[in-house]
Amino acid sequence: MLVIAFGLVVLAGAALVLLVSGGVIDRVAVWQWTRGGSSHWAHIARADLTVSLTPPGGFLAWGRFELTGIENESIWFLLNDDLRLTSARWGERELRVGHGAGLPGRYHSEGRVVHVTLPELPADGRALLDLVWSGAAEHGRDGSDWRGILLVDEGEARMCEQTVFVPQVPLSTQGPAVATAPFTLTVEAPGAWELVSSAPSSAATKTLPDGRRLWSFASATPARPALLAGAWLRREVTHGGSLLTCLVRSEHEELAQELLDAAIETVDALTAAYGPVQGGSLGIVEQNCRPSSSYNWATDGLIVIDRNALGSSIPQRTMAHEVAHLWWGGAVAFDGPGERFLTEGGAEAAGWRALSARSRHAEVSSALSGARRDLDRMLNGRLSLALAEVGFGSRKYTDLAYRKGALVHRWVAGMLGAEGLAALASELLQLGAEGPVSLAQWRAAVARAGDGLGVPWLDHGGDLSLSLHDVALSPDGRSVSGRIEAELLGDDDGMSPRVRAVVALRGRGFQRRVQVEVDGSTTFEIDLTDQLGALLQSVQLDPDDLMPVRVIGGEQVLDGAALTHAEPAQDAAGVPMGLTQIGVTFDRPLEPVELQRWLAQRPSPPDGLRIPKLVALAFEDEGRSLRFTFRPLSPGERWWLPLRGALRDEWGGPPLAEALRFETAPSSDEQPPRIVSVSPPSGSLVSPDMTELVITWSEPMRAATGFKKSDCADLASDGFELPEMDFGRWDDSATVLTIPCDGLAPHTAYGLPVGRAYRDLSGNAARREDVTFTTSGG
Numbered sequence: 001m002l003v004i005a006f007g008l009v010v011l012a013g014a015a016l017v018l019l020v021s022g023g024v025i026d027r028v029a030v031w032q033w034t035r036g037g038s039s040h041w042a043h044i045a046r047a048d049l050t051v052s053l054t055p056p057g058g059f060l061a062w063g064r065f066e067l068t069g070i071e072n073e074s075i076w077f078l079l080n081d082d083l084r085l086t087s088a089r090w091g092e093r094e095l096r097v098g099h100g101a102g103l104p105g106r107y108h109s110e111g112r113v114v115h116v117t118l119p120e121l122p123a124d125g126r127a128l129l130d131l132v133w134s135g136a137a138e139h140g141r142d143g144s145d146w147r148g149i150l151l152v153d154e155g156e157a158r159m160c161e162q163t164v165f166v167p168q169v170p171l172s173t174q175g176p177a178v179a180t181a182p183f184t185l186t187v188e189a190p191g192a193w194e195l196v197s198s199a200p201s202s203a204a205t206k207t208l209p210d211g212r213r214l215w216s217f218a219s220a221t222p223a224r225p226a227l228l229a230g231a232w233l234r235r236e237v238t239h240g241g242s243l244l245t246c247l248v249r250s251e252h253e254e255l256a257q258e259l260l261d262a263a264i265e266t267v268d269a270l271t272a273a274y275g276p277v278q279g280g281s282l283g284i285v286e287q288n289c290r291p292s293s294s295y296n297w298a299t300d301g302l303i304v305i306d307r308n309a310l311g312s313s314i315p316q317r318t319m320a321h322e323v324a325h326l327w328w329g330g331a332v333a334f335d336g337p338g339e340r341f342l343t344e345g346g347a348e349a350a351g352w353r354a355l356s357a358r359s360r361h362a363e364v365s366s367a368l369s370g371a372r373r374d375l376d377r378m379l380n381g382r383l384s385l386a387l388a389e390v391g392f393g394s395r396k397y398t399d400l401a402y403r404k405g406a407l408v409h410r411w412v413a414g415m416l417g418a419e420g421l422a423a424l425a426s427e428l429l430q431l432g433a434e435g436p437v438s439l440a441q442w443r444a445a446v447a448r449a450g451d452g453l454g455v456p457w458l459d460h461g462g463d464l465s466l467s468l469h470d471v472a473l474s475p476d477g478r479s480v481s482g483r484i485e486a487e488l489l490g491d492d493d494g495m496s497p498r499v500r501a502v503v504a505l506r507g508r509g510f511q512r513r514v515q516v517e518v519d520g521s522t523t524f525e526i527d528l529t530d531q532l533g534a535l536l537q538s539v540q541l542d543p544d545d546l547m548p549v550r551v552i553g554g555e556q557v558l559d560g561a562a563l564t565h566a567e568p569a570q571d572a573a574g575v576p577m578g579l580t581q582i583g584v585t586f587d588r589p590l591e592p593v594e595l596q597r598w599l600a601q602r603p604s605p606p607d608g609l610r611i612p613k614l615v616a617l618a619f620e621d622e623g624r625s626l627r628f629t630f631r632p633l634s635p636g637e638r639w640w641l642p643l644r645g646a647l648r649d650e651w652g653g654p655p656l657a658e659a660l661r662f663e664t665a666p667s668s669d670e671q672p673p674r675i676v677s678v679s680p681p682s683g684s685l686v687s688p689d690m691t692e693l694v695i696t697w698s699e700p701m702r703a704a705t706g707f708k709k710s711d712c713a714d715l716a717s718d719g720f721e722l723p724e725m726d727f728g729r730w731d732d733s734a735t736v737l738t739i740p741c742d743g744l745a746p747h748t749a750y751g752l753p754v755g756r757a758y759r760d761l762s763g764n765a766a767r768r769e770d771v772t773f774t775t776s777g778g
Contacts (some may be wrong), residue, residue, distance in 0.1 A: 021276060042067045042075055049166055049225060055154045055190065059083065059137035063166065070125045071255045073118045077167035078111040081136035084169070088116040090127055095119075109165040156230030158287055159187070160198075161537020166225050175532060187215045187227060194234045194247050194264070196283030198226035198300040201537035209422045223276070226299045228285045240262050240278075242543060249307070251743055258314045259305070260285050266323040269357035270350055273418075274425035277331035286310060294318075298325040312740055316363050320351030325338040327425070332432030338439035338458065340397070341387040352410065365600035368545070371403040372604065378404065379462075379489050385461045388439055407548035408457050414546035415500055415515070416450045424449040452716075456499055457548065463489045464499060464549040466518065468541040471556040477533025480505065481525040482492040482556070484541060486518050489550065504543035507535035508651035514542070537653030545601070554603075555658075561586040561649050563657040572662040577635035577761055579664070580698055580732070582612075584643070586655060589623035593646045601646040609640035609661070615732050628771040632734050634761045635667035667762040674698045675754065675769050688744045688775045695754065695771065700734040702759050711753030711768060720751030734761075749774045 046066040053059065067075065081102065088095040097400065100113035114130065137152040137159070151158050159165040164743040169179040184306055185197055191211040199217035206214040232247040232666060235256040246256045263284055278465040283302045289295040296318050303322040309315045321694040328334075328346035348367075355363045378399055390400045413421050427445045428562045439458065446453055457463075464486050471482040484501065503526070505512040510532060517523050528536070540555040565585040568575045595617045605611050612630035619626055628641060639662040648654055680686050712722055728739035744750070755768030 002031065010443070022342050027678055032353050040557065042071070043069045044169065044179055044181045047166070047225070049183060050186045050188075051165075051227070052188040053137075053157050053190075055152050055157070057136040057152055059152055059165070060132075060134040061166070062132040065129045065131065065167070067129060068125060070118070070122055070127055073121060075118065075129075076115045077165045077169060079108050079133060079167050079274065080135070080164050081112045082110075082369045083165065084138065085131060086113045087130075087132040089130040090118060091521070093538055094117060095129075098232075114167065133167070135689070137165070145281045148413055153447060156228075156232075156287060157193075157227050158289075160226040160297075161224040165227075168224070171655045174331050180224050181579050182222060183225055185217040185225055185227070188212055188228070189215065190231075191231050192231045193229045194232050194248060195227065195229045196245050196285060196302060197228075198223055198302055199281075212343040224300050226302050228283065228287065228302060228304065230285075230287070232286065235260065237264075238455070239267075243281045244284070245281065248310075252286060252307075252310050253462050255310055255314050259319065260274060260620050262314060262316060262319045263303070263323055265358050266320050266351075266354040267326070269354040270324060270327060272357070273353055273421065274327055274350075275422065275429060277326055277429065282326070296322055297327070301326075302328060312483055316360055317351060317367055320354045321347050322362075323411075324348075324350035324354065332428045333436045334438070334442070335436035336438050338388040338390070338442075340390050340392070340394075340401040341405040341408070341458075342437075342439065344401045345409050347386070348402050348406035349409035349413065350408065353413070361596040361600045363592075365596065368600070371407055374399045374403040375407060375463075375548060376550065376604075386459050388458045389461075401432040404457070404548055406457060409550055411546045412446055412450070412453070412455060414502070414544055415453055416446075420449040453500060463487055463551060464545065466499075466541060466549050466551040466554075468502060468503075468539070469556055471539045473533055473536060473558060477528065479525050479527050480533070480536060480539060481523065482523045482539060484516065484518050484522045484524065486520055486522070499547070499549070501547060502542060502544070504540045505532075505536060506538045506540065506652045506654075507532060508537065508653070509535060511652060520712070535651075537649075539652065555644060555654065557654055557656050560653045561588045561590060561655040563643070563660075565654065566660050568660075568662045570657070570662075573634070574665040575639075575662050577664050577667055580629060580632050582630075582660065583625060583640060584628075584660060585621070587624075590619070590626070590649055590655070592619045592623060593617070593648075598646045602642045603645050603658075605640040605642075605659075609638050611640055611642065619649075622678075629704070629732070631730075631732070631759055633664050634702065634763075635664050635669075637661050643737045669762040670764060672764045673701060673758070673760040673766045675766070676772075678771050682771045682773065682775060684773045685776055686744075687771050688746045688748075690744060691740060691742055692775075693739045693741055693752070693771070693773075694738045695739070697735045697737070697758075697760075697762050701730070701762060702736070702763075703730055703734070707753050708757055711756065715751040715753055715770060718751070720749050720770075722752065723750045723768075744775050746775050 043066045049063040051061045085097050088097050096117045098115045190742050191213050195215045197217040199219040235243050235246045237260050246259050289306045294306040296306050297304050305468045324347040329343040334342040469483045473480050478578050501516050503516050505516050538557045542551050564587050568582050614630045617630035623720045643657050644654040666754045671727045676696045676698050723741040728737050751772040754771050755766045759767045
């Protein structure tokens with residue numbers, strides 16, 4: 001069941017000295033206001049809002065705010081800097097309005113404090129305020145306001161809590177936590193537009209005499225108002241009693257159902273892992289957030305997918321991440337130090353979990369390998385920053401919050417197990433219902449769910465390298481021992497080499513996992529029965545690739561399948577470039593595995609070695625022989641083909657050999673590759689419905705993508721446009737490149753400057769050869 005939760009209504013403020021001079025509120029007082037104190041000025045109990053959108057830029061709004069607990073004549077709100085509070089009334093009395101400073105934090109940087117002054121304190125601390133505000137909602141059309149979310153353009157409108165298009169009160173200067181309240185929202189918009197709101201329940205539309213339409217939304221539970229509108233196609237589906245709405249442009253109509261299906265499957269997977277969140281609707285909306293790059297985001301009950309992220313299919317990883325924000329960042333809003341790690345790292349790790357539950361192994365493999373690659377790059381660059389300190393302005397912010405942060409969340413989940421993770425999620429959801437959750441609360445909840453589990457990466461910028469040594473079975477077979485070395489990497493920042501790791505024992509017919517507290521050099525001994533000792537095959541550190549550390553020599557094999565033949569042989573040199581197949585034979589059968597599983601579980605190569613890009617894996621001779629098929633190998637490279645990872649015998653034991661190592665011979669080829677054929681031929685008149693262009697090369701090519709900017713500029717000056725497209729896919733032979741090119745306009749000359757960005761296996765660049773075509777009238 002899809003349920004979308006919102007926090008309780010709390011408007012916290014400090015009853016401190018108001019530093020007001022000439023109608024300007026001091027920035028320090030604003031900071032103190034959002035930090036809370038022993039008293040407060042008011043609670044927003046309810047808001048009834050009306051917004052009129054007139055593109056381009058036209059924005060006019062008015063609202064009635066029910067306030068309770070008023071303790072000061074001056075009432076503060078936050079409103080977008082491009083909007084002005086033009087009128088405030090309390091009953092029949094007009095109130096004095098002032099505009100002050102902006103918040104010091106970046107999250108609400110588009111907001112500025114506005115305040116209204118009551119003539120006296122109401123006896124019961126309650127008041128109904130009628131406010132009117134307006135302005136030009138054009139800021140961010142080029143993305144200059146970071147998220148570009150306050151916009152009323154010819155084709156769309158977007159606004160959410162961060163752009164404070166409605167007077168509101170933030171609970172922090174640093175994050176998304178804002179006071180929430182039940183609200184109604186009435187929107188007058190162009191007649192051709194479709195709308196969605198953060199309101200869990202939405203109601204009717206009414207057509208006005210001038211053709212514009214009136215939309216009405218209502219949220220009976222506390223929520224943050226948000227609104228997305230535009231000239232889109234609307235698709236709706238009900239799942240588990242909840243309404244899911246998808247709004248897309250006409251050219252992406254076929255993707256609407258894919259987006260809805262991905263959302264439903266992700267919600268179901270995360271509900272199974274974390275428990276449900278409350279609510280009744282979810283909107284998925286295509287928007288044009290950036291001119292070229294892709295920016296996707298989520299707010300209460302709404303997910304925005306940038307137009308640039310949509311192609312021939314939907315971005316599954318992006319969808320999983322944004323849907324996960326219904327839990328982490330939505331039902332549980334985090335605040336204070338570590339907010340970026342908790343919100344974005346938590347959502348990214350949750351997205352990986354959902355993709356795994358949906359059997360989307362390729363996406364999971366790509367995400368994990370990318371995150372580990374980014375982590376290794378940070379370790380090599382000695383980048384040191386505690387996750388509690390990561391903010392929007394941090395160097396390598398994305399790598400730290402989204403990559404390393406997600407790996408740490410994934411490690412925590414692995415240490416807790418399914419039962420512990422469910423307990424953690426349950427406690428966090430309860431805390432989230434009471435207000436923003438701090439890093440200290442999250443840390444305490446993890447410790448309770450995980451028997452004192454600590455997370456060293458929160459407070460220290462250092463990192464660890466773990467390695468497994470000296471694994472041995474005792475003479476009587478009743479125990480297995482070994483040593484784990486923890487080495488500090490980078491600027492340790494006072495970090496202790498202490499962490500909880502998992503050691504896995506695998507044998508004929510049994511598996512066993514044991515958690516080991518590692519502190520520097522740690523020796524372990526695990527008791528076995530004599531029967532298990534006789535069956536033991538391997539000992540592995542971090543068996544599920546969970547730890548956000550560098551693991552070296554993580555598996556030692558005591559008894560496994562022996563490599564009896566390989567072509568090329570182990571440590572062979574002078575292997576011809578362009579090789580596409582390798583065969584290996586073992587002395588015992590291995591269990592068949594799918595290619596995607598092999599890719600997901602392959603270990604990382606040692607420094608200076610490359611793994612061939614595998615495209616097929618076949619098992620022969622009842623599993624004793626394997627044939628690997630991959631893209632043609634480039635010359636003069638040292639290669640490393642993993643033989644462990646997913647490859648196991650019938651008892652789960654890995655092969656004795658970790659990998660097949662060999663080296664391709666250098667190349668003396670100096671001839672550039674050339675284009676053999678283009679379909680349709682260059683210079684053709686084609687239909688605008690053409691969907692792909694196929695280019696065949698004279699020899700295998702490297703998997704390069706893109707065109708040189710100067711070449712594109714040359715074609716543009718000659719009157720050719722570059723079609724909207726991705727950069728294509730290569731066939732297994734690496735000689736045929738297929739470039740999708742949907743959405744061609746009629747009567748248009750297109751050109752692709754194919755050439756200098758493309759190289760053969762020897763590294764020779766192709767000569768520039770323009771591929772052109774002109775579309776007919778349709």
